[in-house]
Amino acid sequence: xxxxxxxxxxxxxxxxxxxxxxxxxxxxxxxxxxxxxxxxxxxxxxxxxxxxxxxxxxxxxxxxxxxxxxxxxxxxxxxxxxxxxxxxxxxxxxxxxxxxxxxxxxxxxxxxxxxxxxxxxxxxxxxxxxxxxxxxxxxxxxxxxxxxxxxxxxxxxxxxxxxxxxxxxxxxxxxxxxxxxxxxxxxxxxxxxxxxxxxxxxxxxxxxxxxxxxxxxxxxxxxxxxxxxxxxxxxxxxxxxxxxxxxxxxxxxxxxxxxxxxxxxxxxxxxxxxxxxxxxxxxxxxxxxxxx
Amino acid sequence: xxxxxxxxxxxxxxxxxxxxxxxxxxxxxxxxxxxxxxxxxxxxxxxxxxxxxxxxxxxxxxxxxxxxxxxxxxxxxxxxxxxxxxxxxxxxxxxxxxxxxxxxxxxxxxxxxxxxxxxxxxxxxxxxxxxxxxxxxxxxxxxxxxxxxxxxxxxxxxxxxxxxxxxxxxxxxxxxxxxxxxxxxxxxxxxxxxxxxxxxxxxxxxxxxxxxxxxxxxxxxxxxxxxxxxxxxxxxxxxxxxxxxxxxxxxxxxxxxxxxxxxxxxxxxxxxxxxxxxxxxxxxxxxxxxxx
Numbered sequence: 001x002x003x004x005x006x007x008x009x010x011x012x013x014x015x016x017x018x019x020x021x022x023x024x025x026x027x028x029x030x031x032x033x034x035x036x037x038x039x040x041x042x043x044x045x046x047x048x049x050x051x052x053x054x055x056x057x058x059x060x061x062x063x064x065x066x067x068x069x070x071x072x073x074x075x076x077x078x079x080x081x082x083x084x085x086x087x088x089x090x091x092x093x094x095x096x097x098x099x100x101x102x103x104x105x106x107x108x109x110x111x112x113x114x115x116x117x118x119x120x121x122x123x124x125x126x127x128x129x130x131x132x133x134x135x136x137x138x139x140x141x142x143x144x145x146x147x148x149x150x151x152x153x154x155x156x157x158x159x160x161x162x163x164x165x166x167x168x169x170x171x172x173x174x175x176x177x178x179x180x181x182x183x184x185x186x187x188x189x190x191x192x193x194x195x196x197x198x199x200x201x202x203x204x205x206x207x208x209x210x211x212x213x214x215x216x217x218x219x220x221x222x223x224x225x226x227x228x229x230x231x232x233x234x235x236x237x238x239x240x241x242x243x244x245x246x247x248x249x250x251x252x253x254x255x256x257x258x259x260x261x262x263x264x265x266x267x268x269x270x271x272x273x274x275x276x277x278x279x280x281x282x283x284x285x286x287x288x289x290x291x292x
Numbered sequence: 293x294x295x296x297x298x299x300x301x302x303x304x305x306x307x308x309x310x311x312x313x314x315x316x317x318x319x320x321x322x323x324x325x326x327x328x329x330x331x332x333x334x335x336x337x338x339x340x341x342x343x344x345x346x347x348x349x350x351x352x353x354x355x356x357x358x359x360x361x362x363x364x365x366x367x368x369x370x371x372x373x374x375x376x377x378x379x380x381x382x383x384x385x386x387x388x389x390x391x392x393x394x395x396x397x398x399x400x401x402x403x404x405x406x407x408x409x410x411x412x413x414x415x416x417x418x419x420x421x422x423x424x425x426x427x428x429x430x431x432x433x434x435x436x437x438x439x440x441x442x443x444x445x446x447x448x449x450x451x452x453x454x455x456x457x458x459x460x461x462x463x464x465x466x467x468x469x470x471x472x473x474x475x476x477x478x479x480x481x482x483x484x485x486x487x488x489x490x491x492x493x494x495x496x497x498x499x500x501x502x503x504x505x506x507x508x509x510x511x512x513x514x515x516x517x518x519x520x521x522x523x524x525x526x527x528x529x530x531x532x533x534x535x536x537x538x539x540x541x542x543x544x545x546x547x548x549x550x551x552x553x554x555x556x557x558x559x560x561x562x563x564x565x566x567x568x569x570x571x572x573x574x575x576x577x578x579x580x581x582x583x584x
Contacts, residue, residue, distance in 0.1 A: 189479065
């Protein structure tokens with residue numbers, strides 16, 4: 001078994017991006033600028049957003065963190081989005097999800113200018129992705145493909161099971177893996193809560209991607225010998241051995257599955273850092289497109 | 293085995309649409325108006341476009357057929373699309389594909405106002421479909437779902453294999469079947485030219501959707517007893533017994549598969565008429581949205 005080290009791969013990408021940014025700035029380009037909007041004080045969201053800001057600093061991007069109390073109204077948030085859409089200084093921005101219940105996440109997503117939607121959540125970007133047109137690819141699925149590519153994992157002709165049909169991971173990833181691209185050309189089966197005989201289906205897969213948010217869902221008896229395992233799950237579970245009282249758990253029973261598979265992503269340190277790397281790639285791309 | 297009679301189902305939809313249109317017009321609405329742009333003299337394209345115009349007449353829609361010689365330039369075609377986009381009289385329009393090689397089909401598709409894109413090919417409509425937002429659903433996939441629904445075919449929890457990953461049928465249909473909708477909630481496997489052991493995969497399916505344009509590709513030994521078969525293929529093959537010298541062949545070996553399956557669409561008279569019904573549904577919907 002080999003670890004798919006998202007942290008190391010992400011670092012390699014960030015190193016490349018830093019060189020690219022330095023070069024662009026020397027050539028007279030503006031500094032790429034990513035803004036992040038965070039509502040409320042959810043610990044997970046704060047951690048993610050801080051990691052994104054930190055990545056910007058490492059690469060030499062400018063970043064702005066815009067924070068709101070969780071009592072912010074939808075109208076206030078929409079006004080800020082319009083402001084960011086119109087601000088030529090900002091190359092891309094994200095609104096960290098989830099949002100409080102009184103705010104319509106889809107309405108917020110739809111309000112973001114697709115040309116600044118570096119998370120790749122806007123329907124226009126998803127639709128372009130489907131048609132293989134230039135677009136911002138959804139950050140987590142794109143990070144997963146990049147992780148496989150940089151670690152020499154062949155996808156063409158492989159049987160792949162994606163567990164979970166979320167709008168931001170499972171559903172778009174199932175398309176990206178199936179398309180005539182490299183990485184891609186997989187035979188993808190998308191399984192979900194209504195699927196019958198999930199175990200049998202997962203057992204047939206050469207590549208298993210777990211993205212349902214159920215800690216330890218994928219057990220060793222569901223995994224074919226030598227399969228590649230990508231674990232997108234990041235659920236906080238109580239862990240008294242940890243200083244902060246919790247640990248991050250993936251959707252895969254790592255300890256037992258690791259013995260059977262060829263490659264596996266750890267949690268944390270697997271897919272998470274790759275999502276951030278994708279976001280940085282999209283932000284640089286946006287700066288370049290906007291200043292052509 | 294029961295035939296999934298697309299002609300009869302499409303007729304039932306058209307009858308309902310005629311009543312709905314008559315009612316709208318009595319209430320003071322404008323008459324829905326569909327325009328179709330046809331380039332060249334391909335016999336298949338001409339047949340499809342004529343069928344669409346005829347359907348408009350049956351329902352009481354207005355229709356306009358705009359024809360170009362296959363020497364038309366991309367610029368001329370784009371100018372017409374912009375004109376149709378801006379013409380308030382037109383509720384929706386289609387550009388019949390395929391187009392001659394010197395015209396970029398994607399460029400043409402992208403130029404169509406998503407709010408008049410009743411074929412549902414524009415990335416904005418595809419992306420909205422992915423997110424379950426109101427949109428024009430791609431006509432052929434939507435017609436297939438409607439055909440199953442109106443014939444009482446349960447999809448939830450079923451294993452479905454979609455053969456072919458085209459932008460206009462296989463790819464969007466695989467998503468629509470997998471989503472948490474009714475019809476939907478299938479476990480979908482999308483197979484294509486790079487798939488290994490296609491036969492084994494198709495054999496496991498409760499619902500088989502063939503959309504690759506290879507006459508007779510799905511043979512009886514690939515079909516589980518009692519499966520539901522949807523045949524999207526329409527390839528012209530030489531047939532000297534026919535007056536015009538050819539016959540339309542589906543992707544399924546109908547004669548032998550029919551004996552094993554529970555439901556099957558004929559070719560012609562299965563999916564084809566349903567595509568037209570979807571187009572009519574989208575056009576009425578567009579008129580209503582535009583005149584709200």
